Amino acid sequence: MAWANAIIQGILTGGLYALFACGLSLMFGVMKVVNLAHGDLAILGGYIALGVIAVTHVPVLWSVLIVVPIMAVLGYVMQRTMIQAALDRSILTTLLVTFGLSVVIENGLLQFVNADSHSLGVGNSIITKSFSIGSQIQIAYLLVLIFTVAVVVLLGLQYFLSASRYGRMIRAVADDREAAQLSGVDYRHVFGIAAAIAFGTVALAGIAYGMYSQFAPTTGTDTILLFAFAAVVIGGLGSLWGTLLGGVVLGVAQQIGAQINISYEVLAGYLVLLAVLVFRPQGLTARKAES
Amino acid sequence: MSVVTDTQVRSEERFRVTRSRRNVAWTGLGALVVVIVLALFPYIVYSGTTTIMVQAFIVLTMSSMWNLLAGYAGLVSVGQQAFVGLGAYFVLILAINGTSPFAALPVAAAACGVASLPLWWLVSRLRSGYFAIATWVLAATVMLIIERFSSIGGGTGLPLPGFSGWDPTLLTAYTYWAGLAVTVLALAGTYFLLRGRLGLVLTAIRDDEGAARSSGARVGLARMLVFVVAGIGCGAAGAVLAISQLQVQPAAVFSVQWTAIMAFVVIIGGLGTIEGPILGTIVYMVLQQTLQSYNAWYLIVLGLVAILIALFARRGLWGLVDDHLHIRLFPVGYWLWTPESAGRRGAGRRGSGRRGIGPRRAGRHN
Secondary structure (H helix, E strand, C coil): HHHHHHHHHHHHHHHHHHHHHHHHHHHHHHHHHCCCCCCHHHHHHHHHHHHHHHHHCCCHHHHHHHHHHHHHHHHHHHHHHHHHHHHHHCCHHHHHHHHHHHHHHHHHHHHCCCCCCCCCCCCCCCCEEEEEECCCCCHHHHHHHHHCCCHHHHHHHHHHHHHCHHHHHHHHHHHHHHHHHHHCCHHHHHHHHHHHHHHHHHHHHHHHHHHHHCECCCCCHHHHHHHHHHHHHHHHHHHHHHHHHHHHHHHHHHHHHHHHHHHHHHHHHHHHHHHHHHHHCCCCCCCCCCC | CHHHHHHHHHHHCCEEEECCCCCCHHHHHHHHHHHHHHCCHHHHCCCCCCHHHHHHHHHHHHHHHHHHHHHCCCCCCHHHHHHHHHHHHHHHHHHHHHCHHHHHHHHHHHHHHHHHHHHHHHCCCHHHHHHHHHHHHHHHHHHHHHHHCCCHCCCCEECCCCCCCCCCHHHHHHHHHHHHHHHHHHHHHHHHHHHHHHHHHHHHHCCCCCHHHHHCCCCHHHHHHHHHHHHHHHHHHHHHHHHHHCCEEHHHHHCCEEEEEEEEHHHHHHHCCCHHHHHHHHHHHHHHHHHHHHCCHHHHHEEEEEEHHHHHHHCHHHHHHHHHCCCCCCCCCEEEEEECCCCCCCCCCCCCCCCCCCCCCCCCCC
């Protein structure tokens, strides 16, 4: 039963990891930018939510409606300025710039907020409760909520990319930038839109993490970015559903590791990632390896 | 490779190809004098100064290695702290077993070189951004594994044994010389590596990977070699770090901050030049010493400056020096003397005007 519990908890945490990962995956898929500041931006979203709640006293769940647009606008502006400028130079420059941004955000939070851990308390509502199956399996409503949000976000992204006008433009630009430009698409604006969406999901991930656990300025890199990356690689690059599968595999691996010994939790996840890199570098869902 | 010599043989007096515009012997002599003066430092300055200098040596060694990776092999590694940590831990393990830490230093560096091979195998299939995060994951994994062993301190670390009964002044001096030796070896190693065949292969890869591959350059092998060398160098820096701190803590030696420092120093100094990291280290040390009372500020300032330089002055501070004075302390490229240029700024000075990073020189033809 303890193992069944570990697997169920792992699957549900996998939803959170998929939420971490979809912004990273989207930015890489569309702009070929690997945003090394991804995790720190998520944590920044968490801190903005803290600030919004402190000022307006809205409940945590409602703060999403304020924080996600803020981060989306930030994403659009940053893509049109800094990231685009780096892209115009080289892929290497995008890595240098986003890595610099990561360090600046992390140390900025350390300097201007502090190194303490915070969490986004949800107060006394249904989502802080849990329900039990049998005697040993306890499932928190919060985890179910996060998993559902992750699935809805992935479904929404899928629908947006395949059916909407902007989604088609994003796919066109990702496939062939020049051809899309010839058909009258301003690829910079499309990149901005894609970044806005990615940053929106990043904010959502940061808030979800803040509700699920505690966060500090360093959580951005050593948890969110690395877990997001693990989910993307395990699932297979460039596939949204692969990302969910990768998140679930990572979550289950961590929970099983924790079941053996609590200090093996993180290590077990990374070992699965390294095993995937060795035996199936194209990821679990992709059919053919891409360089 | 042989084209260069051919040019020299065939050329009439109008064309000449040299390594540098100025006589390299003078730079060599200058470097020797600098090293000798630096070696005498423990006799002439206070130990506080040499302690700061050891920090500078550690930063310079690591940065030169990161420069080799990012500036020449195009590999942005965010996991070099894996080797810093492993170097420190190898020294600790050997010291626990009775070896003198100074004797353990070269062994630790070599062991890091060996350790880099399986790590390279794990990440070598990934490119650019995913390579960067994968190395980061590797470093985190190595730290988590090391923390499992309680005999070497587990999650909290251990003080470095083996120095009981040493005179503190002598210890400081020896640490300084060890740091200096590691740095000189790292810089000299980089220089000769880049002057040789590997340097040409790397330049070819940087300019056009596909073309390099199809002309028979062994791209994978060259990258692996650079990764191993960088592992050895960062391991040696980690070993010096352990000796200078007299203790090894997993969270400190495996901190991603080391790679952040390496990247900032290299970007600010000048990516893809040997001189860049030297200049960058000086800037870093000055900033760190003046802003250290303001906690995280120096990393914020360094990060912002690095972002601006990466975007607007991609050849870094050394690029500015080079543009105005045409100096290369460590010439690894070639200089073409054309009749028009006659040693002055002239035709085709900037080659085809492509990306300015690296040792691409005036009208470099090979």
